[in-house]
Amino acid sequence: LRQCEQYLQLHPKMKMVETYDTAGSAKMIAENNLVGHAAICGRYAAELYGLKVLEDDIQTNKRNFTRFLVVTDPCNATEFKNQKAVDKASIAFTLPHSQGSLSAVLVIFSFYGMNLTKIQSLPIIGREWEYRFYVNLTFNDYTRYRQSIDAVRPLISDFKILGEYAEYK
Structure with missing residues (x-):
């Protein structure tokens, strides 16, 4: 609502x-x-469900859309076995609260050709001045994407890949 x-x-x-x-x-x-x-x-x-649309585009943010995450056993996941189909990823990580820590990570992503389409920080409850960063990346080369992840790992904590998928076009 x-x-x-x-x-x-x-x-x-x-x-x-x-x-x-x-x-x-x-x-x-x-x-x-x-x-x-x-x-x-x-x-x-x-x-x-056979309902009449009374009014279109009632959302406050006209660029709003809902994302869905499908969770499955990797052995049963057949849709994206082809890495060439994967060109977008959602990741999450934390950083130490120190000058330039986020900048260092962003420079590495840029070096590897990652395009950040979203970055959001949320405070970590119970840990003053610490934030979890949620990032969406798009890329043309899956190998370079994985290399960028390997390159930033020493700088970040609590790293999670939330999803890897084909960008909706």
């Missing part, structure tokens, strides 16, 4: 009820024939 906050503020008489997911709310309305109810969901979900 927060992603559509400005739109919802224009309609103060609407009663808002949060559900576990957007498509699930559309399904619930359709299956229970809830007249006078509406779901904030994508066009695909509305069409899938």
